[in-house]
Amino acid sequence: MHSDPRRTGDRLTRFVDESLRASLHTRTAPLALASWEVPDEPVPFGVAQRQRFEPFAVGSPWGRPWSTLWLRVQGTVPGDWAIDERHSAEVSIDLGFDGLAPGFQAEGLAFRPDGTIVKGVSPRNSHLPVDSGGVVDLFLELAANPGIPPESHWRTTPLGDKATAGSEPLYRLRRLELALVDREVWNLLQDIGVARGLAEQLSAEDPRSAQLWTALDRMLDVVDPDSVGATVTAARAALAPALAAPAAASAHTVVATGHAHIDSAWLWPVRETVRKCARTFSNVVALMDEHPDFRFSCSSAQQLAWVKESYPELFARIREKVATGQFVLVGGQWVEPDTNLPGGESTVRQLVHGKRFFLEEFGVETTEVWLPDTFGYTASLPQIIRLSGSDWFMTQKISWNQSNAMPHHTFWWEGIDGTRVFTHFPPIDTYNAELSPAELAHAQRTYRDHGAGSVSLAPFGWGDGGGGPTREMVASAHRQADLDGSPRVRLGTPREFFEAARAERDELPVWSGEMYLELHRGTLTSQLRTKQGNRRLERLLREAELWSTTASVTLGRPYPYDELERIWRRTLLLQFHDILPGSSIAWVHREAEADHARLAGELEEIVRAALGALAGEGEQRLVANSASVALEGVAAGAIASWSSPSSSPASPGVTIRPWPGESGGPGGWILENGRMRVAVDADGLVRSVCDASGREAVAPGERVALLRLHRDVPDKWDAWDLDRHYRTSAVDLDTAEEVSASVRDGVAVVEATRRVGATTIVQTISLGPGRDAVDITLDVDWHERHKLLKLVIPLDVHADRSTSEIQFGHLDRPTHTNTSWDEARFEFVAHRWIRLGEEGYAIAIANDSTFGHSVTRDTRADGGTTTSVGLSVLRAPTFPDPESDQGRHTLRFALRPGASLADAAEEGHRLDRALREVAGGREIAPLVRSSDPAVRIETVKPAEDRSGDLIVRLFESSGGRRSTVVETDAAVQRVQVVDLLERPLDAQPLDGGLNRVNLQLRPFQIITLRYGLS
Structure with a gap:
């Protein structure tokens, strides 16, 4: 007789809610608590440890918005608790969690008295281990982050800034106690979750669905709700055959890699992201100790740099896990940036600084660009990816398209220059998967490349606000590794996925051009000041590098390596995909605007000092940074005598005269300069624009x-x-x-x-x-x-x-x-x-x-x-x-x-790029020149390794094939074409010699030259 899924489901829900969860903790015991509230911004552990802690009780309110409360937690496991293979003691915590996902509310981080980190605390990961001696002595750093639910979408909230968030406590400590955990009960919970979840995904006509519901029904017959502990092993045995049935030979394979998409700022400020990284990374390191097969993929160099600076002990543990292959570095960028708004050189530097950090700190070269949550993808990116030494690209956000679904999940993405990069969109359609049967069924059902391919990627773990994978997610992966009715799940790394997917087929479909996200179009405009600050910094960074390099090469002046590296890295952080697009809380944008202003001031000083050194003593009026494309493209690093366009005989002065209007319409004014004629009406709107040819640009009857x-x-x-x-x-x-x-x-x-x-x-x-x-x-x-x-x-x-x-x-x-x-x-x-x-x-x-x-x-x-x-x-x-x-x-x-x-x-x-005037006594010839103005000199700087070599980055800007001669008067000893990390790309000698290099460029090709100067 077949079980009735509806009846079994109702029966199962009541059993789990009333009996099984209640049996998870067989004993509990109180802990002694004391607290110290941080007056303002967070402080390091060493500072907090020295403070005077006052008694604190479970049930007490705590946490004004954005504040920090430290708790001292002490106690001992009772001597009559039976700790054995089935039972373990842990600290069970409820900070007052409000039902939102981890990362969007209260969070905590546990320290031992010696300052070492235990792990983070958040909803769905709210336990702490107890050391084998049974003594609990911990410091908990509790963050009272406001619960700003992202699904609010449009609701105005004052919580996005300390100044307007109020001072009333947000949370009440509900539980902080010792608990004796029955691991067999916990395992039955995981068994039920997978069996029921899979049964619900299969059609009612599928025999496998009936088998699962029947097994669940039999399990309920075996277990005694009034004596779960005594019957749980038998209940698991009743369910085991259904969970042991192997997957079909044709089943899709999902490579599941642990992940925690931590927005470097969003509904929290940057300072809170630093702590989110510590909580999340300590969680995953602890999970790796329990599960050697667990792999975690981490993408942002900036986040690991924060951990290195603020949590060196945790960073050392991460290094160990990187060495074992469990903590996997991916992406290679400084942060996961927006790719629509930053300039070309910024897009390059994300990879230069990110990959350098991973190489220098871990000896690892990342091979993929990892952008799960970015709001569209520039058509320039494939070439930049490949020039960085990376081979693969992954994103998920494109599945959010409102109108059109991308036709493939695995394909070649071709950029504007013809470069192709192997690309994958995980069909699980989330970068925060829990590896539930529903999610895995969705991945198998929606995968668009069945027949040609059989494997896809699934990043799993709580994300956006951090948290990462949990023990429940790993348990789900293990139970679905080879399970009838489910895709096969293999815990692994992105590299393992990409290599397997690439090996499956020789031919792939091609998507050419930009990958436009049919959503979030407003991010091209929101928070104008943040966007203006970024564009100004990009211009100033280019100038600071150009003039400082010119002064270094021509005068031997020291180059400001440390200052410019620091400014670049902060600029790259501010290009994160929720900062530059204008989609963060007020606190984030206020800080971004302040950072932009401060960094711009520092860069102006660097430029002023370099130009002053180059121009030397004197009162001659000189100009640098002409806005002419011809000069910008042909020469980089020139300082010339001032010549005003208004004083040139070939440039007659402007005139302005009354305009009677057209067809009896309102009048206005005619503006002329001998090259153009512009008619502006009485309301200040442009009615006509004609160039020297006399051709009218404005549509009839319209106003420009x-x-x-x-x-x-x-x-x-x-x-x-x-x-x-x-x-x-x-x-x-x-x-x-x-x-x-x-x-x-x-x-x-x-x-x-x-x-x-x-x-x-x-x-x-x-x-x-x-x-x-x-x-x-x-x-x-x-x-x-x-x-x-x-x-x-x-x-x-x-x-x-x-x-x-x-x-x-x-x-x-x-x-x-x-x-x-x-x-x-x-x-x-x-x-x-x-x-x-x-x-x-x-x-x-x-x-x-x-x-x-x-x-x-x-x-x-x-x-x-x-x-x-x-x-x-x-x-x-x-x-x-x-x-x-x-x-x-x-x-x-x-x-x-x-x-x-x-x-x-x-x-x-x-x-x-406005003109810069400088007073001095000498003109400076261009440091680098290109004979074809369409081959633009984008960047002139020293090599990243500080060897003193000169780096020149050029690109073809017209969209056609071009030949150019790149000249420099520097004392060149050798010259090579290099990748973006400034490593040789071609051992063949360049044509034309050291100081005059002949280059042939395809449309939009980027070439980086490295000149050895010593």
């Missing part, structure tokens, strides 16, 4: 530089998402309270003041002498909530695609919506410029700090096409930061008609 305000209320993730329905509500800010026109310092300027609600916007349209572009500046005092401000530029051009700058190149995207993939890409990233064109004519729009762009296309009544660019200027989400983007901002843009790709890049670089 129109500010449009949209209602921005995402369905779910407030700071993250920009949903399509924002377009259904729009208000054009097309009237001005004040408008003025004048010539200021030789520049024609029209300034308009606009107000909406409590927000004031001063919009400036200007045309300078010798300029081929009209400049647009916005000074915004922003006080909106749930609004999106777009700068709209409707153009008279039939563009079937837009071209946008990305890292080390550019990317074309269709402007039409032929497919669901095209339609979903309604907001996308561009770095410093976007260009739209038709045969023989194109228009470029450059920006100084805007990343979110949209392009729409409409056919007019006259048959022409209006292609409109929308630049997302500001947002105003209220979760997780209620005050996101409030206050003053300045943004700059440039509109250049008749623009080539090189012209577009020139405008972007002009806004990004």
Whole structure:
């Protein structure tokens, strides 16, 4: 007779809840508690240990938001407790857990009196071992982190900053006691969890489902709810045959690797992440001691660097586990960064600094890039991955796509230069798996490459807020290693998975170009100040390296290695995928803005000192860092005499005169400089833009530089998402309270003041002498909530695609919506410029700090096409930061008609890299020169090993094949092409000699040269 699954399920639930869990602890005993509350920010163990602890009792409230409470816990296992192979003593703890997942509420870390770490404490991992002597003497560091549930999505909360979080205790200590654990009861709990979970995943018609329900029914007949301890072994025996049936030969295989995706900041500040790392890593090290087959994958060098600095004893234990192969280093990046927003060199340095750290500290070279939770993936990344010496790429976030599922789980990903990297999306669709039967069944069911492949990866462990794998998860893996009805589960490493998956097939499908995440589009715009600070630091880091290297090579001046390494590593941290995208609490962004300002000041001083040394004594007016693409591309490290464009005979001055308007419309002003003619109406909006050819750029009847305000209320993730329905509500800010026109310092300027609600916007349209572009500046005092401000530029051009700058190149995207993939890409990233064109004519729009762009296309009544660019200027989400983007901002843009790709890049670089004036007595020749301006010199710096060698990184920027001669006047002894870690790539000598290297580059190819100078 078959069991009824519904009846058996109800019976099973009652037995587990009423009897089995209650039998897990056969005895309990109290512990003596004393406490000390840290007055402000956390303190090290040694400081806490010296404090005066006061008596504390279970049931007491504790923990104002973001505070720390230390407990001294002491006691002895009672002498009448039977400690044997079946029974063990442990400390059982409930800090007042509130039902949220680990990492999103109270957490703890246990220390012995000698300062060594035992393990962390959190929900679902709330026990501490008792040493064999039976004496308990522990210090617990309790973190009263507010429970800010990520599923709140849009709810405004004051808990994201200490200043607004309040002072009332958040938690009440519910339990902290000794417990005698019946391990046989614990094992039955695990048996039941797997058997029932698997039975529920199988269809009712599947004979295996009936077998499992019948086995569970028989187990319930054997066990006595009133005497669980005496009958539990028999109950397990009744269930054992069902759990011993082997998997089918065709079963999918899951390589399960322990994981703890710890966001380096998000709903907690960076300082709390340091402690989360200690809690999590101590948990996994302890689990490794119990289970030698358990493997844990750790991705972020920064997090291990924190442990090394703050918890050296734990770091030493991690080193031991790395050596045994249990603690597995993956990813090779400094943090798991955003890949849409950082510049090209930052994307490189994530791998340079991350892989260097792993090599220097552990002697391990990572072979994969590991980005489970990043919000989209730049098409430049495959080449960067391979140039770093890595072979594989893993992410999971792409499974969050709203409209289109990626067609494969294992494939080649091809970048803009043609480089391919072996890529995998775990079909388990989470980087926080528990290895439940439901999750494993999902992985097998959704895997899209059956037939060609039979293996996938599953990162398991509590994550986002840390916690990592638990003993229950390892037990689940063991029980499903070879189980009928389930995929096979093999505890292993990412390398083992990738090698097995690659060996299964010779041919793979190919995905070419960016991997666009159809979600979280708002992260291209949220928290503008954080994005502006990052772009400024990227520019200053490039300058600081360039000028300091030039001074070192030409003058023998000491290079500031330590300072720049420290600044780079902090900058890379601030590019983490919940910091730079603007999706963290107020505390995080306040600190990021302060860091950006402080580091920028340090870099300005480094640049000033290097330029001062190079220019020498004197009063001659000199200039460095020309914004010209030609000079930037051809030469790096030059200081030349000042020459103002306004003083050049070839650059006539600007004029501004009244404009009567068109067809009886409102008047305004005409701005001219001999190269361009710009008409601005009485409301300060651009009605016409013509270059020297006379071609009109503005679509008929339209207004360029129109500010449009949209209602921005995402369905779910407030700071993250920009949903399509924002377009259904729009208000054009097309009237001005004040408008003025004048010539200021030789520049024609029209300034308009606009107000909406409590927000004031001063919009400036200007045309300078010798300029081929009209400049647009916005000074915004922003006080909106749930609004999106777009700068709209409707153009008279039939563009079937837009071209946008990305890292080390550019990317074309269709402007039409032929497919669901095209339609979903309604907001996308561009770095410093976007260009739209038709045969023989194109228009470029450059920006100084805007990343979110949209392009729409409409056919007019006259048959022409209006292609409109929308630049997302500001947002105003209220979760997780209620005050996101409030206050003053300045943004700059440039509109250049008749623009080539090189012209577009020139405008972007002009806004990004301003002229620097310096007084001195000598000009300095460029340190490095490239004969082809399309082969851009991106980076000039010393070698990472501090040998004194010179590193020059170039890339082909036009998208075509190029030949260039790279010249330097430095005293070169040898030159090689190297990878991103500056190791030789090709033993063949380079053509052309040491000081004149001939290079052939494919489209968008990155080449790094290493010059030996001694």
